[in-house]
Amino acid sequence: MNRLLSSAVSGLLTLTIMATFAGQSFAQNRTSGNNNAPAAGTPSGSQLGNYRNERADGWIPLEPEKRQAINTDLQATVVELIELFHDAKQSHWNLRGPLYFPLHENLQEYAETYLKYSDLLAERQLQIGQPADGRTETVVNTANLPKFPGGFLSDRQVLDIMTERIYTVAKRVRARIESTGKNGDEVTSNKLQDLSYELDKQVWQFRVHMQ
Numbered sequence: 410m411n412r413l414l415s416s417a418v419s420g421l422l423t424l425t426i427m428a429t430f431a432g433q434s435f436a437q438n439r440t441s442g443n444n445n446a447p448a449a450g451t452p453s454g455s456q457l458g459n460y461r462n463e464r465a466d467g468w469i470p471l472e473p474e475k476r477q478a479i480n481t482d483l484q485a486t487v488v489e490l491i492e493l494f495h496d497a498k499q500s501h502w503n504l505r506g507p508l509y510f511p512l513h514e515n516l517q518e519y520a521e522t523y524l525k526y527s528d529l530l531a532e533r534q535l536q537i538g539q540p541a542d543g544r545t546e547t548v549v550n551t552a553n554l555p556k557f558p559g560g561f562l563s564d565r566q567v568l569d570i571m572t573e574r575i576y577t578v579a580k581r582v583r584a585r586i587e588s589t590g591k592n593g594d595e596v597t598s599n600k601l602q603d604l605s606y607e608l609d610k611q612v613w614q615f616r617v618h619m620q
């Protein structure tokens with residue numbers, strides 16, 4: 410009986426020691442990466458574990474030579490939409506005048522559209538293997554729209570300024586529908602068409618106040 414108990418205890422001890430070593434070795438693997446880790450300076454999600462698979466680099470839907478041109482069009486649109494988002498919110502808050510209520514509502518809706526499409530197009534950049542850059546510094550330096558006025562804004566002023574800005578971006582997006590199509594990415598071109606419809610609608614809804 411005693412011998413049986415002692416053998417069971419010793420078996421349990423051995424199992425516990427083995428599990429402890431296995432746990433330590435797993436933890437070491439997770440922290441030290443693995444032999445297939447990418448070269449230094451190329452941060453990768455796979456560094457968090459042993460997930461690295463060279464074939465994953467081939468699972469990008471667009472041929473490498475096409476990616477840069479498509480990414481340029483996507484990145485330009487993303488920063489313009491982030492800028493328009495800030496412009497719409499700035500106008501939504503500081504608006505004054507008899508058209509306050511309908512414009513206040515419109516501007517909120519437009520801001521949500523800009524956010525939705527900036528996210529969708531930024532994620533398209535990642536789908537084609539490129540990083541997205543939505544930093545405030547990048548938006549200021551590359552959105553290529555005039556500086557937006559601070560302080561209170563009259564309803565008439567907002568109609569003028571916002572219609573012109575939305576129209577400018579809508580025109581650029583239309584050109585990018587063509588260039589992304591020509592450069593061989595119908596999917597991005599198609600998403601830009603959807604955005605183009607929204608921007609044209611916004612221009613129309615503001616333009617009619619002034620006609």
Ligand SMILES: [Fe+2]
Nearest residue numbers: 501502513517
């Ligand atoms: Fe609000």
